[in-house]
Amino acid sequence: EPEVTQTPSHQVTQMGQEVILRCVPISNHLYFYWYRQILGQKVEFLVSFYNNEISEKSEIFDDQFSVERPDGSNFTLKIRSTKLEDSAMYFCASSPDRIGANVLTFGAGSRLTVL
């Protein structure tokens, strides 16, 4: 069964450092998403991406965050200067079309620890 692949599974970084989380969505999917889950809290939407541009973003997704699809297969989330509160599990997801009628498939997540 096709799956969404995320790397790294766990990254530890120092506050102020840049971090790039990588995702390979399912190959025929057109919509891509990043969600975040701070430990013990609910999953929160960060950003959606379609046709090589951001289609929607939450208030969490400030200027410190950016997304990119550099080569037609990878979908990356960059955090420019990490803060302690960025420590969380980051989930990439994809769907063949706008979700609802279509199901969102999540990756296994990338755990980010900011020290």
Next chain:
Amino acid sequence: AQTVTQSQPEMSVQEAETVTLSCTYDTSESDYYLFWYKQPPSRQMILVIRQEAYKQQNATENRFSVNFQKAAKSFSLKISDSQLGDAAMYFCAYIRGSQGNLIFGKGTKLSVKP
């Protein structure tokens, strides 16, 4: 704004028994979808079941079924014949039909006792 509420932070069930997890939501939309996701200790989000708001019939997937009460804005998950592998966090989620981001509840931690 749409919200999703799961009022049970933790639930426990005996193996082979049935358990129901509660979820309520608030929306003024008529076109939307509801989901239950399972998150085992591995932290991966796994889709359990999906319900379209326009369908009156409750969705079922093997041992998992929902009780969708549209007027009451209630969407509970019933797990029958509970198994040890069902132990996980369960998240209820909502999406407006035309909008591409899921809104999650805070989750219910389900323990299954042997």
